[in-house]
Amino acid sequence: GAVVSQHPSWVICKSGTSVKIECRSLDFQATTMFWYRQFPKQSLMLMATSNEGSKATYEQGVEKDKFLINHASLTLSTLTVTSAHPEDSSFYICSARVRPTDYEQYFGPGTRLTVT
Amino acid sequence: AQTVTQSQPEMSVQEAETVTLSCTYDTSESNYYLFWYKQPPSRQMILVIRQEAYKQQNATENRFSVNFQKAAKSFSLKISDSQLGDTAMYFCAFSYGSGNTGKLIFGQGTTLQVKP
Numbered sequence: 001g002a003v004v005s006q007h008p009s010w011v012i013c014k015s016g017t018s019v020k021i022e023c024r025s026l027d028f029q030a031t032t033m034f035w036y037r038q039f040p041k042q043s044l045m046l047m048a049t050s051n052e053g054s055k056a057t058y059e060q061g062v063e064k065d066k067f068l069i070n071h072a073s074l075t076l077s078t079l080t081v082t083s084a085h086p087e088d089s090s091f092y093i094c095s096a097r098v099r100p101t102d103y104e105q106y107f108g109p110g111t112r113l114t115v116t
Numbered sequence: 117a118q119t120v121t122q123s124q125p126e127m128s129v130q131e132a133e134t135v136t137l138s139c140t141y142d143t144s145e146s147n148y149y150l151f152w153y154k155q156p157p158s159r160q161m162i163l164v165i166r167q168e169a170y171k172q173q174n175a176t177e178n179r180f181s182v183n184f185q186k187a188a189k190s191f192s193l194k195i196s197d198s199q200l201g202d203t204a205m206y207f208c209a210f211s212y213g214s215g216n217t218g219k220l221i222f223g224q225g226t227t228l229q230v231k232p
Contacts, residue, residue, distance in 0.1 A: 034219075034220070038159075041205075041225075041227070042224075042225070043207060043222045043223065043224050043225050044161075044207070044220075044222050046219060046220070049219070091159060093159075093161065095161070095220075103148075103149040103166075103211040103218060104149065104151060104163055104166055104211070105211075105220055106163070107153075107160065107161035107162075109158070109159070109160045110159050110160070110161075
């Protein structure tokens with residue numbers, strides 16, 4: 001149980017275009033999902049908390065207009081990187097809690113974004 | 117502010133031997149959870165072990181055990197009978213809230229290499 005999937009696993013896009021990454025909870029409903037960014041050999045940096053049916057809460061320093069998050073259902077959250085630039089190239093990981101009262105999070109396999 | 121510190125960027129151990137990864141944290145919260153996550157070369161984050169702060173007994177999961185020293189705010193991970201598959205980056209993480217307000221705060225990570 002507690003499986004989280006992400007799609008795509010790897011995407012290459014041209015500078016100036018937008019790209020959408022999907023995060024799905026496969027065997028549970030997630031009222032809250034989280035989006036992280038990770039650079040090579042570094043730790044995970046929380047970008048935003050995604051709440052089903054409401055606006056996402058962004059961490060300080062994260063551009064809301066560049067990283068659009070939509071949590072339209074209890075099993076799907078999406079991250080759209082708008083007007084992507086090479087510096088947006090990174091590994092993006094989502095996670096979710098099985099129950100709202102849980103403390104631990106279960107992670108998707110991540111999406112590697114390369115902007116050329 | 118809550119912080120998590122892993123002071124060992126890299127470690128290595130011979131197969132079948134025991135290794136201990138260090139983690140310290142700082143918080144003023146009284147109710148919280150601590151975790152160790154493993155990130156192998158596939159980059160999939162895997163929950164290794166969890167510890168509730170109110171429990172004095174150290175958590176154990178097969179070959180993985182923790183030494184939780186609440187007063188010292190220390191949370192080390194011991195891996196016994198190390199296996200090649202244990203080669204990964206290990207992250208210590210702290211969570212002080214659940215639901216849509218809680219977050220996971222990660223340490224910098226320790227890269228562990230198990231040598232044959």
